[in-house]
Amino acid sequence: MTDSSAGIKSPLHDEHVALGAALTSFAGWQMPLRYTSDIAEHTAVRTAAGLFDLSHMGEIRVGGPDAAAFLDYALVGNLSALRFQGARYTMICAPDGGVIDDLIVYRDLEDAFLVVANASNHDVVLGELRGRAEKFENVTVVDRSPQTALIAVQGPNALEIVHATEGLVEDGGDIGASKYYACLPATFQGEPVLVARTGYTGEDGFEFFLDAPLAPALWRAFLAAGEQHGLVPAGLSARDSLRLEAGMPLYGNELDRTTTPHDAGLGRVVKLDKATADGAPIDFVGRAALEERDAATPSKTLVGLEGLGRRAARHGYPVTLPDGQAIGVVTSGAPSPTLGHPVAMAYVTPETSAPGTDLAVDVRGRLEPVRVVPLPFYRRAR
């Protein structure tokens, strides 16, 4: 209602306007918040399929003979071990171990990687990668974001829709035969597209990286192919409720510079054992702090909270013992469309983090009962 006209326009902006989307300002972009109904879009992704414009995400190409060694140094993961046409969820940390951003890295070429950063952190990640690349001779770091569009098809019907899409040729291999977290080259109307079996919804699904001018045609081709498969365009509001149910962190909520991967329950992405071919440990930015953190008793733990009442806990609300004593803070929360009750993620003290623990959330001055539950809240049937 207020600032929806501000920000960079997606290459799909005209499609969103034509579809009647409510637009919102997000990380400097003007993006679709919803097209019709948050719940309808959310439910479509759970039961059929949703079409998302994610062109606000940052795409950074890292290439050159030293690319893998550079990423091993710049990121917490072991990217030199990432297979060709594989994808990996990883993070870039500060020297003190704080999370600068969470990333997906695709090894779509033998000797080059595509690093996908959150829109809100794109500039920071690009700057960090360029700075960290200075000690490597044969690395190139190129920002591909301005000319790259990203479209996602997510949901149980996603594969059928992708196979039925006019003009989309899977000449690099059948993405349906690939595992989750794989990527393959394809073409759309003869132009190259990178297809990845990744997503942020808790459903099977695919993400398509392509040159921005081609995006509207692919978007329309998906909508046409998806019509008989229940595909609907879905906005950022549904994206947020879907990732919350799937227990996936959102930078700025569950992750920030004061949080380590371990705090968020994601210590597994920190590869302290990564080593060179001759067995020497690989140094990486944040290593010393994260080694310490790995061995230490955590001061906070990320948990799932199931609301026992109807009022939802929201980002920033205090988590308390049932008697009101503060022991944590909510990072994300909403009424879950799939489960029909409120859910939240929160940082709490380790001693109150066991599933089954009864806690409360101060919801605008009134304590609402919640219970610690395992994450994710929702897991798709396979």
Place this chain on the structure above:
Amino acid sequence: MSTDLPTALHYTAEHEWLQDGSPSTIGITAVAADALGDIVYLELPAVGEQLAAGAVVGEIESTKSVSELYSPVSGTVIEVNQSAIDDPSVVNSDPYGAGWLLKVDVTSTGPLLTSDEYAALSAG
């Protein structure tokens, strides 16, 4: 956002509407309902409760956010819309009709806007 504002109603800057006179029916505008998204929970005052104009008297919660309900009038609640409490989506689908929230015996009103004034405000 296309909204046809009923011209017979009064409005507030906090996006409530109310009928002229007393008792008065009160609800939220289509602009407010659209901004909230799918409404999933209403917390409304009880019948018999005394309302003060401008005071927070309830909450309207959607998947995306939550908004407080301000009373546009002072008076006594004589009825709440139980069917809207049971199925709050009616506030999205029919905000000026079946999605009404409260009926109040009005003793005085707070600052009110005409439909034209509210349209100008909510367009800005």
